[in-house]
Amino acid sequence: MIVITSNQIPEEQFRQIVGEIEKEGLQVHVSRGADHTVIGLIGSVNPKLSEHLRQMKGVKNVVKITKSYKLASRDFHPEDTVIDIKGVKIGGGNLVVMGGPCAVESAEQIDEIAKLVKAAGGQVLRGGAFKPRTGPYSFQGIGVEGLIMMAEAGERHGLLTITEVMTPEYVDVCAEYADILQVGTRNMQNFDLLRKLGTCGKPVLLKRGFSSTYDEFLNAAEYILAGGNPNVMLCERGIRTFETYTRNTLDLSAIPALQQLSHLPVISDPSHGTGRRELVEPMSKASVAAGADGLIVEMHTDPDNSMTGDGVQSLFPDQFAELLKDLEKLAPIVGKTFNTTKAPAAEFQRV
């Protein structure tokens, strides 16, 4: 249930309303908009309380919310969430581009790629130190060492960093070295991990499970929000369908749909979403045109020799730079800001 009040009511009146709710043992979540304030109630609400609140001074409306998620819903929090990380804003009218290799392979590799991401106008460096792999005998990432290499490369080139965390016990170390923690598609319903991320103090990018509905996706975000972490980004990365030409089917309708259902920023991953380098550029543009708040794109200086075998979906640095220039033109048409002009120069030649 939500209670809507005008922003004009006296603070005392507002506190009285909140007091009545808390007296019943319910949690309260307050979201202030331009004109009115939404008080979200979490817990099962007695109909008498509902009626009582409706008649209180200052209350404009009382609305029953039937969705199973609360904090993630637009009803509870009508304004866009904007996550500010060291001055980079994610959500609202900003477009953010995260680029980098599937896996951190060496200090040299991640440093060179960081330089190229920055030069192209990207704001965030991506790279995996812990890799979830279908089989136990595949390369599983280089671990904490990789985290450190990436943190250094990010700092050197003025980029934020994002990395995947696979298990609760590694949340702390990942949070120490990375600016954004990523939950992979296979872990979207690893509830223990989600709970731990609710208290980790760092923004989280939550990838949609490869066969999860929007409702399940928002409920997974709710686990993190309910733990006290308001900085969650939703990431569409393709769903599993009958089509085998693409690795997954990038469900771009998810972008506007999730933005209507929720206030959280929505990021698109056209690399995993298609699994084919030649589709990354058109699907990146389509994502932005659909309203995405950001992109996470794989880029590699030598994709054919990447350690994870995911090179086939990685852009070359020149393609990545070209794409970001195009996005700069596209962004304003859909009301977003994206700027590559201040990026430093960098050289790259395909072998």
Added chain:
Amino acid sequence: MIVITSNQIPEEQFRQIVGEIEKEGLQVHVSRGADHTVIGLIGSVNPKLSEHLRQMKGVKNVVKITKSYKLASRDFHPEDTVIDIKGVKIGGGNLVVMGGPCAVESAEQIDEIAKLVKAAGGQVLRGGAFKPRTGPYSFQGIGVEGLIMMAEAGERHGLLTITEVMTPEYVDVCAEYADILQVGTRNMQNFDLLRKLGTCGKPVLLKRGFSSTYDEFLNAAEYILAGGNPNVMLCERGIRTFETYTRNTLDLSAIPALQQLSHLPVISDPSHGTGRRELVEPMSKASVAAGADGLIVEMHTDPDNSMTGDGVQSLFPDQFAELLKDLEKLAPIVGKTFNTTKAPAAEFQRV
């Protein structure tokens, strides 16, 4: 198999090459590009012939094609197909917008909508006279009468018309009244209908089956092309997945993927693709950004009272007009031409 020759070779030499192929009882399909000509061979090719052709004067290369479709493939026909209907060009660098109601309901309805489609800058009027319905007791369209009403409205307002044909026996009458014949998603593998459309003399818009792969889709197009009709448009209209929030999952990766596999124009249908009015605008833009050659969009002056119950996915005329103005800005960024400025004015007020 395809045989590639330079465009500079003497006509006599070219005819000799083709003669050698036809002598073996194979069909020949010739596609002339800017610099070289592709001769496609249909039928099973003797390895000896392949070797013989490779050594003939004027032959630059002989390439084995392993795809089951031939005429639909980019290999056989490297240049984009551009379909010219009464001066409206579909394919290549043009963007075409088809708008209109799910079903033709009356002469007045279709006339008013035609006027609004034209005023917004659309080039094609859509409307169903024969409706495929899941159950036998639902409204099945008003039939031939509807075709005539739509043809008149199209002519009056200077629009091409497109309508669905459901069965071989109605191909002729639909071809008489409409400029483009549409094959619905349930009929994508109605091979008898496809064969009939191969000889109908009108361009065909073929919708992807709601659970068909790209390969099956292009093979269905091949049925029409093999019948002698080169004017086929492919239409992505959403696939069936586990997600139920949207009516279908609009698979926008299909747009660039099909354009890479084939030379045929690719149209997107965000109305059926999402089944939700509020998603049509962002997904229309995303379709164009992904490279679509056109859109087919439902628009209705009174969607809540439409006869098919599909109003929930129809835009209001003002939304439609707004969308087309946005597309005018978006199109050049992805290398397309779309112009609404010459459209005549028209008034519409939502009740």
Added chain:
Amino acid sequence: MIVITSNQIPEEQFRQIVGEIEKEGLQVHVSRGADHTVIGLIGSVNPKLSEHLRQMKGVKNVVKITKSYKLASRDFHPEDTVIDIKGVKIGGGNLVVMGGPCAVESAEQIDEIAKLVKAAGGQVLRGGAFKPRTGPYSFQGIGVEGLIMMAEAGERHGLLTITEVMTPEYVDVCAEYADILQVGTRNMQNFDLLRKLGTCGKPVLLKRGFSSTYDEFLNAAEYILAGGNPNVMLCERGIRTFETYTRNTLDLSAIPALQQLSHLPVISDPSHGTGRRELVEPMSKASVAAGADGLIVEMHTDPDNSMTGDGVQSLFPDQFAELLKDLEKLAPIVGKTFNTTKAPAAEFQRV
């Protein structure tokens, strides 16, 4: 809506009830059970009529049916439909096995296979004369000639015959030569074909569309029933999912679910449902255990050289015979009758 009466009421009273319904321009469908009779009303029912009928003498109950299909539903027709074709009963407590090649290839081939189907205890010979193929250049069946060969083989060996009909214009000739007409999975929503089958005078086996829901499936059956043909069998043949190890995913839950929703017999097709010979035997048994009224199984004397390339899912004759012996033991445990003992002997040696 349905009206339920006791079977004990005088005929005059019953006619009066029916008369009141027909006066309102509604169609009536009467289904007599052991104790009571169900009168199904097709058309939109005035609430006044509903109330009036409820108060008439002899009426036990009036129930609103919200499903979009009527004649196909168990509500309208509570007793199992049993289709009797030349003494072979399909539905109720009987198990029927249909066996044969994917395609009729020659008179000798179909005759030899017919002999082996009969010897194993099968009651129906399957074989395709018209084959729906993804691409236009694949073998499309040998046509009417094949129908005649199969009819002769069936008659010679005392088997019913079933064959696929792909288009309305071939319904008559197929109905002339075959005992059961089959609608393929790609044609489940070829409404024109369904309507034509509604008046063809022969029983129809309707295959589920490879991505159709139970509801759509029963609505497709409704098209045939509404045309006046009560003899429809539903066939589960596997749906399209993400799993690629099997050709399709045989959805056995469809068997009991459809039997609960409908009175029509349900047949299972483990050959197309799995696409793998080694899975046909266990899935045939599973189908019967789930309550299937029959099986349609591909069997070929030389599967590796079949003309359609579907041999990989065809049983060898000895495997087919072995399976039917096992089904004979299994059938009574789930309340079905199946008997192989009266079958004539036949020899077969794998090469």
Added chain:
Amino acid sequence: MIVITSNQIPEEQFRQIVGEIEKEGLQVHVSRGADHTVIGLIGSVNPKLSEHLRQMKGVKNVVKITKSYKLASRDFHPEDTVIDIKGVKIGGGNLVVMGGPCAVESAEQIDEIAKLVKAAGGQVLRGGAFKPRTGPYSFQGIGVEGLIMMAEAGERHGLLTITEVMTPEYVDVCAEYADILQVGTRNMQNFDLLRKLGTCGKPVLLKRGFSSTYDEFLNAAEYILAGGNPNVMLCERGIRTFETYTRNTLDLSAIPALQQLSHLPVISDPSHGTGRRELVEPMSKASVAAGADGLIVEMHTDPDNSMTGDGVQSLFPDQFAELLKDLEKLAPIVGKTFNTTKAPAAEFQRV
């Protein structure tokens, strides 16, 4: 790669073969059958070693295995795995039935249900103490207390127990109280949990991810096996498809397919697989007919008031007992042993 030797070769010769492999730093996995022994090699094999082994005395054959999983594959371990837990054998020719509530609710509830499971002939008591829930505000299970209640009920009535473990940190306590640890469908690729289970010392029932392929499923099992735990059961519990009538689509082809690909026992879960009580009985029988080594079935004495809301898929105790009697007749027909006669009597009346 695998090396096959006769069982007749001298021990010394066998040790020499193994020695040559270990010298190259590879792991060895030995599986002894009736006539020959299979030595599985884990790690990347030098072609020279392969050739060398082929020529060694006592080696009958050397076969390259291309599957990504090794220990889980039938190639590595040709004989059925039979897991013996306190005398109850799972795998091979045995049928095992696991029954009980979705969640342990109280000591009385689990005790009464245990009595009824035992009386019906079941061998294992199921019940959840930790429940994975889509949203954070749903009932999450009663925790360790529930484990203890279930362990006591199991012991009192002579039943093994199985319970779900959701996170690595709870593996030890679950292993202390339960005989079998279950991995839920959402955790099939929680690799950290799988690794921990590889060393837990208890048999594990691994549920298939609701959109996982057979290959991914067997690779997930490989994580557990590679950790040193050979006692893994695979559980098919339904996959996510477009069909919404059933909660999931129970993919029974998975049973014979997995048994052909792997030596591990395969269990079927018709309760989650269908989500509908009325489909549990036919799908249980179908599972056994398809060759399942066991069933896990929800049963509740008061399903309409279960704490998880999953009651709609739970059998009443009388239905459960009836089903097991039917399975007793069905089992021998597919070569399985199942016996309800020694079960003690118990009374139950539906309210």
